[in-house]
Amino acid sequence: MQNTLMNTLYNPAVRDLAWVIGAPSLLEPTEPPYQGRVVDDAWCSAQLQNRTSWLQALDRSPQPLHEFIAARPTRRLGHYFETLIIFWLSHSADTHILATNLQVQDELRTLGEYDLLFRDADNKVTHWEAAVKFYLQQEPVAEQRAFIGPGTRDRLDLKLDRVFQHQLLLGESTAGQQALPPAIRLDCARAFIKGYLFYHATSPADSSVQGISDKHLRGWWSRHTLDILPQTSSESRWAMLPRLSWLAPARLHAEAEVMTCEALNTRLDTHFSTSTDAVLLFEMQRSKTGIWEEISRGFVVCKTWPIIDTISHH
Numbered sequence: 001m002q003n004t005l006m007n008t009l010y011n012p013a014v015r016d017l018a019w020v021i022g023a024p025s026l027l028e029p030t031e032p033p034y035q036g037r038v039v040d041d042a043w044c045s046a047q048l049q050n051r052t053s054w055l056q057a058l059d060r061s062p063q064p065l066h067e068f069i070a071a072r073p074t075r076r077l078g079h080y081f082e083t084l085i086i087f088w089l090s091h092s093a094d095t096h097i098l099a100t101n102l103q104v105q106d107e108l109r110t111l112g113e114y115d116l117l118f119r120d121a122d123n124k125v126t127h128w129e130a131a132v133k134f135y136l137q138q139e140p141v142a143e144q145r146a147f148i149g150p151g152t153r154d155r156l157d158l159k160l161d162r163v164f165q166h167q168l169l170l171g172e173s174t175a176g177q178q179a180l181p182p183a184i185r186l187d188c189a190r191a192f193i194k195g196y197l198f199y200h201a202t203s204p205a206d207s208s209v210q211g212i213s214d215k216h217l218r219g220w221w222s223r224h225t226l227d228i229l230p231q232t233s234s235e236s237r238w239a240m241l242p243r244l245s246w247l248a249p250a251r252l253h254a255e256a257e258v259m260t261c262e263a264l265n266t267r268l269d270t271h272f273s274t275s276t277d278a279v280l281l282f283e284m285q286r287s288k289t290g291i292w293e294e295i296s297r298g299f300v301v302c303k304t305w306p307i308i309d310t311i312s313h314h
Helices: 012-022 041-050 052-060 063-070 077-090 156-165 167-172 174-179 261-272
Strands: 096-106 109-119 125-137 188-200 217-223 237-240 279-286 292-301
Touching: 012 041, 012 052, 012 063, 012 077, 041 052, 063 077, 077 096, 077 109, 077 125, 096 174, 109 167, 109 174, 125 156, 125 167, 125 292, 156 167, 156 188, 167 174, 167 188, 188 292, 237 261, 261 279
Parallel strands: 125 188, 188 217, 217 292
Antiparallel strands: 096 109, 109 125, 237 279, 279 292
């Protein structure tokens, strides 16, 4: 990720757009199951570099992006992520979007959907399966199955199995081919998967998980009242941000409401007295210009996490 570019962008939606383009993949594209099936970091970095002027102009006049997002209202981070991808590719001169969220049906049953179909610079018809995921390592083992969603209803190995063994193979099925627009033949299918993996605050982060990129974005997690929050600096403060603000590194204006550790603990006590939902925290530090910038992020979960629940793909 080109942090130098992110430092020049201030509009939150434009920062998210830059993050979507340039953030590292969760997956290692050279791993045998993923070879030739993952949108790799080198391509994304080149795209980000090529779109620098466009992003900076958009940062100065973000109305087109704001209107595009407003026309696709959602509370789901995955849908917001897809909206930003569509905006990016629809403003790329060498890309022509053919369909988005195109359902594949076999008689009355829905088999899946093509997240994104587009014709690329080489005139190839490409299917992208897009996902942004946040997983916590529930036990200190270097295996994909150890990473589960904060709500415990999602698991990394099951998600990837679904993507690579089902979603990316839709175009090879009869129903998948019949669902394509007229006269369109699929040339390739790729996974576009980004996000963060969170490691227990008191455990060493073993990031050598098979199939996972060494460059993946990291955070921490802790159990409320059982673990001490891993504060980077005594000068830092804390913020809780809405779900759609979880992509790009947080940046808040100088007068933004941020919390001391004491205020944060009071807020967490109140939250966990009535809820078992995990809370994502942003540790913020003042920059030289006075604004607040993210220096770490992590989930605080309830004392009994992971709550016994049926873990399944969704």
